[in-house]
Amino acid sequence: MYSPPMDRNTRQRQAIRRIFEEADRPLSPQEVLPAAQSYVPGLGIATVYRNLKALVTDGWLESVALPGEPPRYEVAGKRHHHHFRCRTCDRVFEIDGCSTNLAQLTPRGFRLEGHDVVLYGLCTACSKIV
């Protein structure tokens, strides 16, 4: 998989980085596109994909995979954390802390190396509306 060396600071790349700095939650390419276009009209979806990939290679973004969902991305370097997906607005939020009793679930003979925890429900905004 090809990843650009990211050695030029284009308007498109600036816009995409800015979107993530403003959002503070994992964003999908489809969420990034219209947001980035508000800064750079005409910015194409291919540019979004290419830059997301490049920013991951660069270590500036990390990909966030949730069950049954296309990959999202968030600014890298945060502490170990998990995610909460709102079933109404489909937005994903970061949650601090981590479940501590996962090791005891591991079947005999298996070697545990990592884990994902995803919570589902309603975010603050949506739980007020319903």
Place this chain on the structure above:
Amino acid sequence: MYSPPMDRNTRQRQAIRRIFEEADRPLSPQEVLPAAQSYVPGLGIATVYRNLKALVTDGWLESVALPGEPPRYEVAGKRHHHHFRCRTCDRVFEIDGCSTNLAQLTPRGFRLEGHDVVLYGLCTACSKIV
């Protein structure tokens, strides 16, 4: 989305059900295809997809979504459980039990309705090989 009424017991459908009864772990369409073809040569991938969908509608299968993975399917009606994915052979296994301290992770103002837990590591077979 169209789902067949499932009122005929074809060789293809028998084969697919049999695969799941024998496997006892979540299977992807790509895992089902060759296995079902060993019973019914020439069975097509479209038939696999159609029957998986139909068996879910029928309540005989449930879909299992893991982060960054295409959907798998397992026989429905089991107790609440989670999954373990082997990083070497990519197979997914069911694990009993459930983490109990997830509610405390929920951010203030959010309403928790459900959760997913996925463990990663090596299965018994692969931890012996490495």
Place this chain on the structure above:
DNA sequence: GTCGTTGCAAAGCGTTTGCAGCCTA
């Protein structure tokens, strides 16, 4: 014999890639 089901091939859909032209350094 009916009509649900199948296999094949075409169509979808989100993501990736090829390419000519653009624009940053």
Place this chain on the structure above:
DNA sequence: TAGGCTGCAAACGCTTTGCAACGAC
């Protein structure tokens, strides 16, 4: 000015769908 980067459109891989033939009941 060089060559990394962009937008467009074609290509991809996986899943879904249309359709004529098949076969379970």
